[in-house]
Amino acid sequence: MTRPLLLRFVTVVGSSASFYLLLSVVPAYAQSAPGGGSDRAGLVTGALMLATVAGELVAPWLAARCGYRVLLGAGLFLLGAPALALTVSRSMVCIMAVCLVRGLGFAFTLVAGGALTASLIPPERRGEGLALIGVMAGVPSLVGLPLGAWLASHTGYGPVCTAAALVALVSIAAVPGLPGREAASGPPLGIFAGARSGALGRPTAVFAVTAVGAGIVVTFLPLAVAPGHSGVVAAALFVQPAAATASRWFAGRRADRRGASGLVVPGLAASAAGLLVLALTGVPAAVVAGAAVFGAGFGITQSATITLMYSRVPASGYGTVSALWNVAYDAGMGIGAAGFGAVAGSTGYPWAFVLTALLTLTALAPARLDRAAAREQPATTGEDRAATAKRPR
Structure with a gap:
């Protein structure tokens, strides 16, 4: 402080x-x-x-x-x-x-x-x-x-x-x-060069996919829930960011102690599970619970991806990391809101939420590839050096 x-x-x-x-x-x-x-x-x-x-x-x-x-x-x-x-x-x-x-x-x-x-x-x-x-x-x-x-x-x-x-x-x-x-x-890192590099490109892609779900929840949840359940919608839209905020704090502390790479897959799994539960739009308890689970997963993914990305660049690349991460956030939310509306018009809201959950799980591929790549290059990032310094000699 x-x-x-x-x-x-x-x-x-x-x-x-x-x-x-x-x-x-x-x-x-x-x-x-x-x-x-x-x-x-x-x-x-x-x-x-x-x-x-x-x-x-x-x-x-x-x-x-x-x-x-x-x-x-x-x-x-x-x-x-x-x-x-x-x-x-x-x-x-x-x-x-x-x-x-x-x-x-x-x-x-x-x-x-x-x-x-x-x-x-x-x-x-x-x-x-x-x-x-x-x-x-x-x-x-x-x-x-x-x-x-x-x-x-x-x-x-x-x-x-x-x-x-x-x-x-x-x-x-x-x-x-x-x-x-x-x-x-120091020499700046170009944003397009950063996006092309696997070290930054993979976490960016993972976070963009989860941001798609966030844009869908805040935009379409009030429309997907049956009329007359405004209290349920209000509760869901409150617990989602609240859970994201709390889990982001937890994930940040956990990342400092054991590394951030192990948090990405659990965050994705929780995000997908929450979206799947939200498909039960006619069950008020499921809507609130699904929003909470999705929020928790989204917060974990937020914290894990941004921490990983900053740990992989020198100080001159911090601006590029911040730009890539925020572009993934804003573009993912916008694409999610636009695409979900078109899909829901054909499938209905419940099945559209199911398809969004499946889309979220596709980010497991770059997440696992990223973790495997990190294991092949031990103690080369800021995160790894900090973890190595804490190990007893």
Whole structure:
């Protein structure tokens, strides 16, 4: 718990709270504008996520030139300041422009912030440290989504947009206390080169597959459960991220002690099992239990993959790892939500959940290949060196 790490917590909460406060508010804002419709809601969310993925792809290149601290500060500014424009204009052009700029800003905070986090944590405590950052980012998402909708319905769109802007802009004050260009020193690792390498490509693919399930759960669970069970849906959508947060912490501590590679397969198995139980959409207890099991597996996979990836690169590659992991997260969720809708239209929701569970199990192949490759190269990664240092001589 160093001072720079505590300052990093401030920027994590600021970026996450700003993003999630408006995530469900802006689509409703666009839909309620004169001439609005449901197509507008989809357009603004699509623009936000498209810009986020694009920003994640270019962020490592920018970080190599200006440093993580500068990029994080710029990201917080781009995330916060444009939200103020929503208080003065309701035109679709303005809303789309705000979403595109905020998406870029959020991407910069994810990539630069993630790389900074890895540089601030000792390698032997990296699993737990990354899990703690995940908790700090997860709590604002749990609170921000419902709070943003509540504020918009009770106080109007202006106050919630202002709040989202201020929470990001105020957190910029913590950025000068963080390390800057020195964290990005050394030859940078290109994002496409990193994706092609098995050491990073395999964990990225595994996490992307599990993120597909996460996008499906948050998008379609309210539609799949029979009408009249809104309480069940609310409970399921609460226990899923709560279980993910708790299991991510557990997995991080476990990874520091015994290594992260052994957690990937159990995380995948739990994720698939949870999706399979969710296929029982007519059984309220099964829906809540399935969401909890999936959340636990997803949290384990989150922690294991990100810890493995950081352990396999030097400090100059932290930005690339952060970008790859976040692209897998966002792209997986988006692809899952889009693909599941098409499949469910033909098979129905229960069978679509079963097929998603089977899809998740396909990630066992790269997971097992990755573990076998790691065994063939002992004590070559940061994770292995830390584990070796703990062994009695």
